[in-house]
Amino acid sequence: MSAPLNLLYTDIEDQLRASVRDLLTDRAQPASILARCETDKPYDLDLWRTLTAELGVGSLHVPEELGGQGASTRETAVVMEELGRSVAPVPFLGSAVLATTALLGCEPTDAVRELLDALGAGRSVGALAVPLGAAPGSAFPTGVSAQDGTLRGSVRSVGDALAADVLVVPATGPDGPGLHAVPVDQAGVTVAPVVSLDLTRPVADVTFDGATSTPLDGPAESALDGALWTAAGLLASEQIGIAEWCLTSTVAYLKERHQFGRPVGSFQALKHRLADLFQELALARATARAAADTPGTSGEARLAASLANSLCSNVAVHAAEECVQLHGGIGMTWEHPAHLYLKRAKADQVALGTPGRHRQLLAPLADLPA
Numbered sequence: 252m253s254a255p256l257n258l259l260y261t262d263i264e265d266q267l268r269a270s271v272r273d274l275l276t277d278r279a280q281p282a283s284i285l286a287r288c289e290t291d292k293p294y295d296l297d298l299w300r301t302l303t304a305e306l307g308v309g310s311l312h313v314p315e316e317l318g319g320q321g322a323s324t325r326e327t328a329v330v331m332e333e334l335g336r337s338v339a340p341v342p343f344l345g346s347a348v349l350a351t352t353a354l355l356g357c358e359p360t361d362a363v364r365e366l367l368d369a370l371g372a373g374r375s376v377g378a379l380a381v382p383l384g385a386a387p388g389s390a391f392p393t394g395v396s397a398q399d400g401t402l403r404g405s406v407r408s409v410g411d412a413l414a415a416d417v418l419v420v421p422a423t424g425p426d427g428p429g430l431h432a433v434p435v436d437q438a439g440v441t442v443a444p445v446v447s448l449d450l451t452r453p454v455a456d457v458t459f460d461g462a463t464s465t466p467l468d469g470p471a472e473s474a475l476d477g478a479l480w481t482a483a484g485l486l487a488s489e490q491i492g493i494a495e496w497c498l499t500s501t502v503a504y505l506k507e508r509h510q511f512g513r514p515v516g517s518f519q520a521l522k523h524r525l526a527d528l529f530q531e532l533a534l535a536r537a538t539a540r541a542a543a544d545t546p547g548t549s550g551e552a553r554l555a556a557s558l559a560n561s562l563c564s565n566v567a568v569h570a571a572e573e574c575v576q577l578h579g580g581i582g583m584t585w586e587h588p589a590h591l592y593l594k595r596a597k598a599d600q601v602a603l604g605t606p607g608r609h610r611q612l613l614a615p616l617a618d619l620p621a
Contacts, residue, residue, distance in 0.1 A: 258540040264329045270306055271333040274298075279339040281588035287340060288450040288591075294414040296376070299341040303373030309347045310371025312546075317359060318368045324481065328488035328543030335492025335567075338591045340451040342376050344482065344489070345411025350377030350419045352481045356474025357430060357467045366417065366432055376411075379478060380420040380433075383410035383454050386604030387479035387556070388612055391472050395459055397424035401439065402431060402459040410602070412442050412455040420464065421475050428471040431464035439463065449598035451591060477548050483603040484542035484556035487563035491539045493596050494532050494563075494570035497589070501525065501574045508579070521577065528570055535559075535566040554616040561609040567596040 260268070278298050287293055303309035311326045313319020320326075327348065334343055351370055357363050369375035381392060395404035402422055412418065418433045418440070435442060439462030447453040502525060508515040515521060542559035545552045571593035575582040582589045600606065614620065 256541060256544055258537055258544075260329070261325075264326060267306075267326055268329050268333060271302070271308065271330055272336070274301065274306065275333060275337040275339055279337045281591070284338065284340060284451060284591065285586070285588065293450060293453055294340050294342060296341075296414065298339065299343075299376070299414075300373040302341060302343075303347075303371065307371075308343070309373055310351070310367070311347070313351060313355065313367055313371055317355070317364060319371055324485060324546040325540075325543045328485050328539065331485050331488040332492035332495070335489035335595070336496045338451045338493070338588070338595050342378065342411035342414040344452070344486070345378040345409075345415065346370055346376050348482045348485055349379035349381075349410075349478050350415075350417075353379050353419050353430060353474050353478035354467070356477045357469035357471075360468055362432065362465050363467060369417075375417050376415045377417050377419060378409055378411045378415035379475075380406045380409055380412070380418045380457055381475070381479075382406065382408045383598075383602050384408065384604070385479060386608045386612070387476055387483050387553070389479075391423070391428045391475065392421050393423050395420055395422040397422040397429060397431060397464070397466075400463065402433060402462045402464050405456065405458040407456045408445065408454040409457050410452060410454050412457055413444055413453050415442075418457065419467070420459070421471060422464075430467040430469070430471045430474060432467060433459070433462055433464045437462060447598075449594045451595060452598065473548070479603060480548050480553055480556050481546045483560045483609070484546060484552070486599060486603055487535070487539040487542050487556075487559035490563040490567035490596065490599055491532070491536050493567045493592050493599070494528075494535065497567075497570035497574035497592055498525065498528055498532060500589075501577050504578055524573060524577070528573055531566045531569065535563045538562050550616055554613060557604075557609040557613040557616065560604060561606040561613065564596075564600040564606050568593075568600055571596040 308330045310319035311322045312324045315321035370377045420431045420433050441458040443456045505515045538559040542555040545555045575589045
């Protein structure tokens with residue numbers, strides 16, 4: 252019999268949350284994020300190095316024998332929540348979740364160990380070279396081919412590729428599917444930014460034209476699928492963080508804003524909207540916690556990930572929409588950070604599978620008609 256599901260946060264998780272939140276409060280204020288989004292360097296890599304080198308968040312769910320923190324995806328989910336609350340422009344999803352989890356599915360060769368160590372310590376930034384919208388359970392991508400030790404092909408809309416100095420690339424070759432580690436700083440790799448809805452997590456098209464790579468031993472298809480399933484489940488925690496910030500900031504604003512001599516938040520119609528949103532958030536948090544507690548590709552893990560992703564993505568968008576609307580005119584301005592949360596919520600809604608796609612994946616797992 253499996254252990255009972257624990258949706259509560261542990262003391263260790265609360266301490267981790269406090270450390271991450273304190274750092275983000277100090278280093279990722281909305282004004283600085285907005286200013287950075289208007290430059291050609293949207294990522295805050297100094298903040299990323301502090302998160303990885305000092306707090307160790309880059310290797311939380313990496314086993315100790317591979318040089319990691321030996322924690323679990325529950326702790327990784329806590330970090331995702333806090334990054335969602337601040338929409339911090341750091342490559343956590345691409346490097347610490349997608350690329351790292353794909354590497355954990357490979358054979359622990361010296362090359363894999365070295366790369367895990369570099370990513371976890373913040374000396375390198377990784378990205379998994381798949382479209383950000385790639386859903387788990389999809390066929391192995393065929394856009395890149397490996398021939399005679401080099402890679403050729405392209406991948407569109409790769410998340411966090413602009414910040415990466417090494418890519419984990421799924422490629423097909425004479426021996427079948429494989430994963431390859433590819434340094435970005437070489438003539439055969441082109442990373443071209445594209446217009447991104449989410450200003451704090453840009454995407455880019457990546458082209459390989461004779462790029463040299465290091466083949467990574469192990470079952471490439473299961474390693475890739477495991478990374479996508481794990482990331483889809485953890486993305487729900489980021490969406491919880493987005494929704495929580497939107498609800499909290501909206502409640503605070505409606506307490507301060509007055510009309511007709513009364514706080515706007517005292518009007519019953521607005522109370523009902525916020526109460527409904529609070530209820531949605533509570534339910535969504537439970538599904539996100541369940542997904543964080545059951546990572547992997549088992550039937551139970553896939554069910555939890557699809558349930559969390561399909562629910563939490565819609566709750567995050569609803570919370571962000573309410574945040575913009577209930578802030579009134581100020582919520583429509585560039586200077587107010589509400590639009591950053593709405594854009595992150597909308598981008599997350601289509602990342603790693605849309606809610607509709609996850610409901611399709613969920614149906615057979617829950618014995619429901621598709």
